[in-house]
Amino acid sequence: MEDNLVLSVQDVSIIYQVARGNVKATNNVSFDLYKGEALALIGESGSGKTTVSLSFIKMLPSAAKVTTGKALYTREGKTVNIFELNEERMRAFRWQDCAMVFQGAQNAFNPVLKIKEQFFDTAKAHGWRKRKEVYDRALELLKLVRLDPERVLESYPHELSGGMKQRTLLALGVLLDPQVVILDEPTTALDILTQRAIIDVLKEMQGRLGFSIIFISHDLALAAEMASQVATMYAGEMVELGTVDEIFYESLHPYTLGLLQSVPRLERGQDELTSIKGNPPDLIDPPSGCKFHPRCDFAEAKCAEKKPEFATYEKEHKVACWFPEKVIEARQGLWEKAS
Amino acid sequence: MQALPAKSQTQPFSFLEKIWRNYTLRTVIQSIFTVWAVITFIFFLVRLMPGNPIEIYVNYLINSENLTYEQAYNRAASQFQFDPSASWLEQYFGYIGQLLRGNLGESITSTGTKVIDQIMRFLPWTVFCVGLALLLSFVLGMLFGMIAAYYRNSWIDNLISIIAAILGAVPDYIWGLMIIIICGVQLKWFNVGDLRGTFDPSLQPGFTFAFIFSVIQHALLPILTYVMGTVGFWILAMRGSTTSTLGEDYVNIARARGLSQGRIITAYVGRNASLPLFTLLAINIGFVIGGSIIVEELFVYKGLGSFLFWSITQRDYTTMQGILLMITIAVVFSNMLADLLYSRLDPRVRISGDS
Amino acid sequence: MEEPILEFKKISRSFKKGRTVIPVLQDIDLQVQPLEYLCLVGESGCGKTTSGKILTGLLRPSSGQLFFEGRDVSTLKGADYTHYRRSVQIIHQDPYASLNPTHTIYNSMSFPLFRHKLVKTREQARARVAELLEVVGLTPVRDVIDKYPHQLSGGQRQRVSIARALTTQPKVIVADESVSMVDVSIRISILNMLMAMRETLGVTFVFITHDLALAKYFAWKGRIAVMYLGRIVEIGPTPEITLSPEHPYTKSLLSAIPEPDPDKTRTKEQIRLRSEDIPRLTELPAGCSFHPRCPWFVPGLCDKSVPSLEPFAASELRLACTPLSQGKGLNLFETRNLA
Numbered sequence A: 001m002e003d004n005l006v007l008s009v010q011d012v013s014i015i016y017q018v019a020r021g022n023v024k025a026t027n028n029v030s031f032d033l034y035k036g037e038a039l040a041l042i043g044e045s046g047s048g049k050t051t052v053s054l055s056f057i058k059m060l061p062s063a064a065k066v067t068t069g070k071a072l073y074t075r076e077g078k079t080v081n082i083f084e085l086n087e088e089r090m091r092a093f094r095w096q097d098c099a100m101v102f103q104g105a106q107n108a109f110n111p112v113l114k115i116k117e118q119f120f121d122t123a124k125a126h127g128w129r130k131r132k133e134v135y136d137r138a139l140e141l142l143k144l145v146r147l148d149p150e151r152v153l154e155s156y157p158h159e160l161s162g163g164m165k166q167r168t169l170l171a172l173g174v175l176l177d178p179q180v181v182i183l184d185e186p187t188t189a190l191d192i193l194t195q196r197a198i199i200d201v202l203k204e205m206q207g208r209l210g211f212s213i214i215f216i217s218h219d220l221a222l223a224a225e226m227a228s229q230v231a232t233m234y235a236g237e238m239v240e241l242g243t244v245d246e247i248f249y250e251s252l253h254p255y256t257l258g259l260l261q262s263v264p265r266l267e268r269g270q271d272e273l274t275s276i277k278g279n280p281p282d283l284i285d286p287p288s289g290c291k292f293h294p295r296c297d298f299a300e301a302k303c304a305e306k307k308p309e310f311a312t313y314e315k316e317h318k319v320a321c322w323f324p325e326k327v328i329e330a331r332q333g334l335w336e337k338a339s
Numbered sequence B: 001m002q003a004l005p006a007k008s009q010t011q012p013f014s015f016l017e018k019i020w021r022n023y024t025l026r027t028v029i030q031s032i033f034t035v036w037a038v039i040t041f042i043f044f045l046v047r048l049m050p051g052n053p054i055e056i057y058v059n060y061l062i063n064s065e066n067l068t069y070e071q072a073y074n075r076a077a078s079q080f081q082f083d084p085s086a087s088w089l090e091q092y093f094g095y096i097g098q099l100l101r102g103n104l105g106e107s108i109t110s111t112g113t114k115v116i117d118q119i120m121r122f123l124p125w126t127v128f129c130v131g132l133a134l135l136l137s138f139v140l141g142m143l144f145g146m147i148a149a150y151y152r153n154s155w156i157d158n159l160i161s162i163i164a165a166i167l168g169a170v171p172d173y174i175w176g177l178m179i180i181i182i183c184g185v186q187l188k189w190f191n192v193g194d195l196r197g198t199f200d201p202s203l204q205p206g207f208t209f210a211f212i213f214s215v216i217q218h219a220l221l222p223i224l225t226y227v228m229g230t231v232g233f234w235i236l237a238m239r240g241s242t243t244s245t246l247g248e249d250y251v252n253i254a255r256a257r258g259l260s261q262g263r264i265i266t267a268y269v270g271r272n273a274s275l276p277l278f279t280l281l282a283i284n285i286g287f288v289i290g291g292s293i294i295v296e297e298l299f300v301y302k303g304l305g306s307f308l309f310w311s312i313t314q315r316d317y318t319t320m321q322g323i324l325l326m327i328t329i330a331v332v333f334s335n336m337l338a339d340l341l342y343s344r345l346d347p348r349v350r351i352s353g354d355s
Numbered sequence C: 001m002e003e004p005i006l007e008f009k010k011i012s013r014s015f016k017k018g019r020t021v022i023p024v025l026q027d028i029d030l031q032v033q034p035l036e037y038l039c040l041v042g043e044s045g046c047g048k049t050t051s052g053k054i055l056t057g058l059l060r061p062s063s064g065q066l067f068f069e070g071r072d073v074s075t076l077k078g079a080d081y082t083h084y085r086r087s088v089q090i091i092h093q094d095p096y097a098s099l100n101p102t103h104t105i106y107n108s109m110s111f112p113l114f115r116h117k118l119v120k121t122r123e124q125a126r127a128r129v130a131e132l133l134e135v136v137g138l139t140p141v142r143d144v145i146d147k148y149p150h151q152l153s154g155g156q157r158q159r160v161s162i163a164r165a166l167t168t169q170p171k172v173i174v175a176d177e178s179v180s181m182v183d184v185s186i187r188i189s190i191l192n193m194l195m196a197m198r199e200t201l202g203v204t205f206v207f208i209t210h211d212l213a214l215a216k217y218f219a220w221k222g223r224i225a226v227m228y229l230g231r232i233v234e235i236g237p238t239p240e241i242t243l244s245p246e247h248p249y250t251k252s253l254l255s256a257i258p259e260p261d262p263d264k265t266r267t268k269e270q271i272r273l274r275s276e277d278i279p280r281l282t283e284l285p286a287g288c289s290f291h292p293r294c295p296w297f298v299p300g301l302c303d304k305s306v307p308s309l310e311p312f313a314a315s316e317l318r319l320a321c322t323p324l325s326q327g328k329g330l331n332l333f334e335t336r337n338l339a
């Protein structure tokens, strides 16, 4: 398993320096991403999902600063710390090793250039100059995302619908055969049926090309469908990490449980839903101890005093909570893995 | 992906509507109408100014040659091809009739010279001088505007923005005056008197080095003045446009795609940020023809602007009308050009224009 | 059956854009019963917001009539018309755009109170505003009442828009995507609050959303109307619509939605559409507008005439599908060039 490790994120913390103080947007985040895996980062708005993933391609806004940690990236046996790459190495790293599709990127293509020019641009920037080769590869990839390849390549971006643009962007994303593809809310602005098409295409592409995905979403259903691993984030911290089945059927963190209890399920009869009480915390002046304790139903005095370690509970399943047993008890009989 | 059967939702339309729907044709018709409306307006406006050409000349004769009013009037009336007793409406239809035949008429005060010839004598100088200035100003503005946007909120940006704001806030003739007073009169870098006119009158026009040098020398100060008066606007416009383009997703994605900084600046930021500016440039071309009356007067530069000023003081109706007509046409057509240019540069407009 | 509080009779609405006419709504028949839960669902651009605006009198129909308490709204005058406008309120889609950023919450909310002469003095207004904020759960009120919208979180802002809609003591509230922009964890508490308001304040809710799972939760005891390209294609009791729909479009929609349950979502039966492109409103296909995408397309039938909304067999559903209403059942259309 070890030699399949692609990205190892260790103890990464990021702050935004703003007038009011430091926004602690990411705190001591660690995880490993293996080849062909799809890791979903879930959590509510402002929990630092975008921030942490932007750091992997060094595209954080200038107000942001990585204060601790490393991101070790491995390709063909060689390992580098992404944060230490210089500007030129970083430029080469982007897209060729790690492609990131941003949140709400309905506007991802330069409106005055034809799609094919944007494919050529990308290839050329990474030293691939044979236009014919690039063109053929683009045709192949666009076919994979179920588009009419010639037509799309000859189009300007505004001539494509939102869903077509998104699929074209996915094709462009894998043009250089990256090992990691980061997708930040790839389907949020899209319609249900278009979203379905994107999910299917993405799964198929991943199966064929074998890249790893970091998938950011606050839609749990999407995570359940797409991911092999799921990480729950709360207030800039990773609070639970496990396989998709572990997170959905054997969740250990009260926040994960809270999320699961607040999503309606279509295939069932009437839902019994509860919401998580309270509001997301202020990241400049976060609560003491476990940051979730003011909203947690299981909190005790200890939770406000001391921060729980993000530690292994069993196998690869990690959680940062003092009382996971309470969660286990609370989820009994709620839902089970149907097998 | 299959094509869907297209079904038009619009009702059957008449022939006239069909013409109206044709974008190009509609623009041309609108332009012609605009030109007509403006020249009609100008025609009456110039006649509403106090005095007419004969009275102005009569006053001049009385003062300079000590003639009686009677004598002066007779002489003036015999020299000018102008009948002040004809009604405005008669004059108007006469003028329009001439225009339709492509005739701008003769100057009232300089009998025998055609207005069109006069215009053609002065126009090239203005086009040369203001045109060059506009181009220079535009290029400098794009450059500094983009630099300011790139280094937004740094000292470079602050410096450029402050200078641009000052340049933009002060009108060009004040810059002209300041150049003359500070550089010419106080620092004595040049002799203002030597730089009157469009070139050194002792030289023969032609493709000689001395002549071209003289032309440039004489145009230099007006060009500098225009550039100082307008570059601030271009800088600020480009800065604003670039700033908003830099925030676009496609620029961020281009960075994430690992494109080189150079390619991003030119094809992704520059090209999109300058789109709105090209339209503004095209619109401004129209104003080039008119030149700037005050600046040309200030430097005694014999262009169309100073010629217009002269014809106004003389109440030379036909000349004024001729020049203003040229300016109107230039403005209207440069607007059309702007539209056209925009649809060339921006594929999004190109498509909707076709359908 | 009771008299509907609001009723659409053959309502159509189109917009003119230059020379082209965009038919946004076509022949909508819809009854809103007092105190029922009614949801309008459908993909983006299908005309949900437009219907909501027509219900509240913000837009006039191009043809057809709107009845309020049995009376044609276009004939209402003076006090009767004011009564209608006060009785039907809308909560707009975008909580950011609908609150004036330069007004405090008190200002925004007291304005309609004064305008409709519901209060006379500032003291009365303040007391009433405080009361309403309490109703929507923004307590303690003094922490919120003098703040500006940007000082509130997304969820709080959404509650303020709800409170503002309550100022005129409406009988019907049209909630347009009221929880789409708020986080999963607080969504349910807002929905629960709306449901409670129906009991305590006697307000009828017309709930507009693109999220079928949310619609199902909200309107489990009510009805869902599924819209596609400006028409209602299926309407009926929520359990039937979400668990055993009949119309091909509703079926496709349901099969496309991922479930927040890894096993269920992976094993869910998928319906593959014949085309993923949504026709433009200006170039609607002949006949049933879903036919170019419909997997159960019947040539010569579906592309001929526009089906009307009719009761279906023994169910309580009403749907618009020619093969179904002719009792032919659904048979998959063979796609020849699937490769």
Ligand SMILES: Nc1ncnc2c1ncn2[C@@H]1O[C@H](COP(=O)(O)OP(=O)(O)OP(=O)(O)O)[C@@H](O)[C@H]1O
Binding pocket: A016, A017, A018, A023, A025, A043, A044, A045, A046, A047, A048, A049, A050, A051, A052, A061, A063, A103, A218, A283
């Ligand atoms: N440029 C910035 N300057 C200051 N603070 C920022 C900036 N960008 C983000 N933040 C803050 O950092 C925190 C994490 O933001 P981030 O965008 O990573 O969240 P997210 O989980 O991606 O949320 P969403 O689901 O809304 O996209 C938030 O509290 C946010 O307010």
Ligand SMILES: Nc1ncnc2c1ncn2[C@@H]1O[C@H](COP(=O)(O)OP(=O)(O)OP(=O)(O)O)[C@@H](O)[C@H]1O
Binding pocket: C015, C016, C017, C022, C024, C042, C043, C044, C045, C046, C047, C048, C049, C050, C051, C093, C210, C281
């Ligand atoms: N004022 C308008 N002028 C022209 N077209 C309009 C106007 N308002 C709405 N439309 C068009 O009508 C269609 C339906 O719009 P509507 O806002 O009702 O959709 P919706 O179902 O609410 O979509 P969404 O889920 O995106 O909010 C869209 O195609 C839209 O572009």
Ligand SMILES: [Mg+2]
Binding pocket: A049, A050, A051, A103, A184
């Ligand atoms: Mg984000």
Ligand SMILES: [Mg+2]
Binding pocket: C048, C049, C050, C093, C176
């Ligand atoms: Mg809407």
